[in-house]
Amino acid sequence: MSFQSEFGYTALPMRVRFGIDVLGQLRSHIAELGIERAIVVCTPEQRTVAESVLARLDDRGAGIFDRAEMHVPVEVADDAVRFAVDRGADACVVVGGGSSVGLGKAIALQHRMPIIAIPTTYAGSEMTPVWGSTRDGHKQTGSSPSVLPALVLYDPGLTTTLPAELSAASGMNAMAHAVEALYAPDASPIISLMAEEGIRAFAEALPRVVTDPQNIDHRTRALYGAWLCGASLGATTMSLHHKLCHAIGGSLNLPHAQTHAIVLPYSMAYNESSAPAAQAAVRRALHTDTSAAVALWELTQSLPIPHALTQIGMTASDIDTVVEQALRNPYSNPREVTEEGLRGLLQDALAGRRPTVSDLRTESAR
Structure with missing residues (x-):
């Protein structure tokens, strides 16, 4: 294996917690980050998991937006931002895979709020500053540090129901x-x-x-x-x-x-x-x-x-x-x-x- 003698590397400013039942630490992490009210974002299929996450937030939970879709249609993103504003949210907890994380990023991009990601698939988008949205059949992508999750909770137990x-x-x-x-x-x-x-x-x-x-x-x-x-x-x-x-x-x-x-x-x-x-x-x-x-x-x-x-x-x-x-x-x-x-x-x-x-x-x- 040849050595790459010239390169650059920038560490991304985010925290990761990995392990079985790290979801149980969610509320303490929310409090540590200074978050007062967080909405939970998911697809319709992940509604049950999202409800359990909302319950863990207790009095810091602000409701569930369960309309995440593939490729983040701009209309859905706009509705999600309005939902966050109406609920007085200052953070977004995303539950699921790339569709949920993508919608969370769209909210963060427009409304400047931190994301806490709880992946239930192997998509990996929770680790990137890349965002994407689709308008009239054309997908636009970009990169911004503002869409990087402040925290990612990797709990293997949440993936056992993935077909x-x-x-x-x-x-x-x-x-x-x-x-x-x-x-x-x-x-x-x-x-x-x-x-x-x-x-x-x-x-x-x-x-x-x-x-x-x-x-x-x-x-x-x-x-x-x-x-x-x-x-x-x-x-x-x-x-x-x-x-x-x-x-x-x-x-x-x-x-x-x-x-x-x-x-x-x-x-x-x-x-x-x-x-x-x-x-x-x-x-x-x-x-x-x-x-x-x-x-x-x-x-x-x-x-x-x-x-x-x-x-x-x-x-x-x-x-x-x-x-x-x-x-x-x-x-x-x-x-x-x-x-x-x-x-x-x-x-x-x-x-x-x-x-x-x-x-x-x-x-x-x-």
Whole structure:
């Protein structure tokens, strides 16, 4: 493993508490942060968990907003901000995965209030300053320290009810954060170590979580991976994979985690020959001598998730829209992003076929 002799690293200003039943410490943490009234944000499916969280807040709870959705529609965000203002809230407790955390970030961005995140999936967005919202089918993303949670409570016990299929998709989504962090232009040795360990943790935990969802040891290992992968993304710049998945999800309203899980092997294949250090790290984490992209694809094939974009609703006629959005704004990537390359990537992901690593010398003959 070669040493990266020149780099920068900025530690993000947030606290993490990890362990079984750390949720029981919620009210003391709320008081320590000086919070008087907090709303709880969740999806409709997480309403029961949100009610238990609200009960733990006791007199510091200000109600539940349970309308979080994928890709954070601006209309929902505006309603959530009004709810927070009407309830006199000075903080937001988000319960759930990326949809809930994303809505909490939208509230914080507009209303400047601290977030306490309680993840129940492996999305990892609670560890990043990245926010996103969707208006008229177009997803906009940005980065601001104001949306970083003041506190994240990782309680593995809260993930045992996450169905095996969603656990697998959510875990692969998180793994994509770490893969892109490995070839990010602002990577550092610390982040690369975290990213590789996060991929390793998920590769070991996900097949076991699928076969034994109630096993707290497997759930703890997976949640540990989610923390590492999310932190890796939070400290680096997103590249092709995330930009492409945002274009697919925002324009077609497809499920976020499943989109990332399907696309990841193909975005890795696109970049693999231009990111040898990242490929080596992924291979070490997956304990394989084969291509990193192929190893990721083989892992996805072993999990109960969709394996092709057609299985979640994308069609060949959607490729033009996605390519246009993905090319609209330039972004960093280890390999040049071209229309031809994107079309080839999307055609492979659409069909779910075994990825092949592009040889840049012969790409024009593809």
